[in-house]
Amino acid sequence: MTQVEAVVAHRERATLRVGDVFLKVDGDEERLAREVEAMAAAPVPTAERLWHRPPVLALAALPGTSLGRLGSPSTASAQAWVAAGSVVRRLHEALVPTWPGASLEDTVAELDAECAWLLAERVIPTELVTRNREVAQAALRPWTPVFVHGDLQVAHVFVDGETVTGVLDWSEAGAGDAMYDLATLTLGHPEHLDHVVSGYGDGVDLDVIRGWWSLRSLTAVRWLVEHGFDPAAPGCEIDVLKAQLRHPT
Template sequence: MDDEVEVVVAHSERATLRVGDVYLKVDADRARVDVEVEAMALAPVPTPEVLWRKPPVLALAALRGVTLGRLGGLATASPAAWTAAGATIRQLHEAPLPSWTGRAGRSGGTLAEELDRECQLLVVTGLLPGELVTRNRQVAEAALREWTPAFTHGDLQIAHVFLDGDEVTGIIDWSEAGQGDPLYDLATFSLGHEEHLDDLLVGYGGDVDLEVVRAWWALRSLLAVRWLSEHGFDPFAPGCEVDVLKSLR
């Protein structure tokens, strides 16, 4: 119903509401919204139409179609849909670079320090067993290497990509976009859905280092568990971050 307000996501940093065919994003961090608007203007892939902006609110038109799924849920889209998504991601990664660094562009040294601190906290607080953390910290090491920067989305979850049949109709949530490691996007997109990785890479094309993709699965999950737990999400739910960590060797 157009007169109903749906809470899409809400936590202490930001919230997204849907009213009919309009999404209202509320974010007190103006710089983050600036990045989102500029990234959508620059990206050579379908993005939502900006209807209006009045800080701290950004109004976006709803996209046609549905998402491929979500982490921890079934991803029932066809292999062709995953291949189409891969081709769209490649189109983004080959675009001219934005002028700023995004979430996927943090340096290896900075990431290593952040990861080591987070791993220690996961063990000290008892959130995860030490053996599980240590094993995945070793897997994550392969992501901490030099890479050629690309135009990255920075939070390319499958819930952020919409398709109508096998056609990509748009990508949402660009606040983490910027120059970064393209394999971070591929890993984020395939996180928890390894069974669809081959179809994704058919569309993406080129040589992709699967060891680095797996390393990003471990790294992203290790960094996310505590934040998710503290913000009302459940990384222990079936198929989510903790299950991803348990599956990696």
């Protein structure tokens, strides 16, 4: 009998694996439709779409393994990380999607609201919040929109040896800041930032990437807690915030 594995499940959406098929269930049918459109438009490897019957999208499993996991050292080679950087560059040079991503104003408002919650609830030390809010400021500048994946976690990039076989989970794709994708890919894996940049090429601002590391971690904590995840797990978001304190100003 083929087993059913819950890959990710929370109140907004869930992904199940049944043999070599992934079933993604999304309560927001418009978002799922945009994901299908983004996958079709992206000039990079994606999972084969088997069928789409809202609110479910069926995808074939990708060959290889994920580049890594947040909270665990990556076993992928340096060359695989370089290849991932090249794939991200190809995406960012594609035609920008017609639907907008988060605006700078919305991003600032979300960050300020989440920092206020963290301080009020005393979830993490005040110094951790205030220092990372300062670091995050580097990301809060106007950017030229490009085609971004929008949630380019290391677990969403699959590789086989030195080849990227596919990129998963395009639900947040749209027009956005290129540095945000690079920051998301390297979040918790700063030792591979140079490899990704080597594959990506010019135009990288390391201070902005570090700013996005802080911003993404600060804004993720409440959501993770409320959805049953642990941002304090070793190597995860709170450890990323702590590491930012050790980085020279």
